[in-house]
Amino acid sequence: MKRRAQLLGRLEAGSARVCVIGQGYVGLSLSVGVANAGMEVVGIDVDAARVDRLRAGVVDVPGVDQAQALMALGSGRLSFATEADAVAEADVVVICVPTPVANHGPDLSAIVAAATEVATRLKPGALVVLESTTYPGTTEGTVLPLLEASGLKAGRDFALAFSPERIDPGNSKFGLANTPRIVGGIDPSSTEVAAAFYAQLVDSVHTVSNCRAAELAKLLENTFRMVNIALVNELAQLCSDQGIDTWEVIDAAATKPFGFMPFYPGPGVGGHCIPLDPAYLAWQSRRDTGRPYRLVELAMDINEAMPDYVVRRIGDALGDRGVTLRGARVFVLGVTYKPNVGDLRESAAVDVVRRLHAKGADVRFHDPFVGSLQAGDFSRSRSALTGAALARSDCVAVLTPHESYDLDWVVQRASLVFDARNALTGARRPNVVPL
């Protein structure tokens, strides 16, 4: 009780010392937020090159707010390390390491490594929070026993909670502070302490009764998005066959002020979350209930088939003009997973490039965020986006419409534009083929 009161006191006074394990998009954004909230924070990462760059003031982690990061670096409260020594002095330790998918199932090896490392130095009275996205039961079933190997008892000697990261990279409206936080601890005391920590950083904290509810809430959010994208991706295929404009249909439905939320089709889902998190849920359903989570698995299949569908549609559009895909010059605009963000992880556009190349197309690409691209056997540097390059191409495929693109200019120079994202609304011309 005394230790808890001390920690709460330090949190409320802004004098708590924090360690954030993992300095990717999630961990670095958190470290920056903690420093800017007035607390001392050490960002720890096993990637020595990343730590060196951050120490030199180079913030090249896609999606991290540059202005906020520079403010935090300038404050002197944010430092970086490759070793976890600072954990020994930390009041709060937050784990933000990757949780990829391997063999269709969760790969928790980074969580295991980080928790094992934390256990060797954990200070009695500290709070440990897991932020990495994972399936329900990870905090209690995996992290807790690893931390207790320290000899400290969870709940009595240290607090333990799960709080999912929910930020949407590149979203200028919602960031760390104004996106409500979900917090669920292994016991009410852990929840209270973790909520007190996040209250220093965000406007609103929503507590739930346990870690598993918080873990599953995160998976539900991203699975909801993935399933709805699959719904409209399949709708787009139906609409194409029927000669109906998918976006016109979705925008019309979206005029309903209740009970409908618009999602839009595209070449597939990408990024570190939407394609992967539902796989955790599907995997857990099969493992723990023996049943497939049918809707989730079907939606994953539909989205995963979209790059192939896009390639077929590009082939058809070329065929209509008497050009075969094999040997056709295809100029791809935008290869990151979404507009205005320099993140290639799980990008469906990259899969489209790979497939076009595998079918024998002569693929060039431009993306303001990507200097060179490797996808399967495709390996090429970015081409210059010139009128001549567009005019030389048999097809320009708009896969990720970054804001910097002047698409009217593109349409005027290209003989054929395949628009996978309805980026050319209002500029539909006979040479534009929508998804």
Ligand SMILES: NC(=O)c1ccc[n+]([C@@H]2O[C@H](COP(=O)([O-])OP(=O)(O)OC[C@H]3O[C@@H](n4cnc5c(N)ncnc54)[C@H](O)[C@@H]3O)[C@@H](O)[C@H]2O)c1
């Ligand atoms: N990127 C997003 O938009 C987002 C959003 C919400 C949740 N998440 C989740 O948050 C977690 C982290 O995501 P991210 O995008 O920041 O990942 P990332 O891959 O960008 O960064 C993770 C960092 O952790 C480091 N790391 C790996 N193992 C480590 C260890 N044992 N000790 C210290 N550092 C270690 C890596 O070197 C890397 O720098 C994942 O579970 C992800 O699913 C991501």
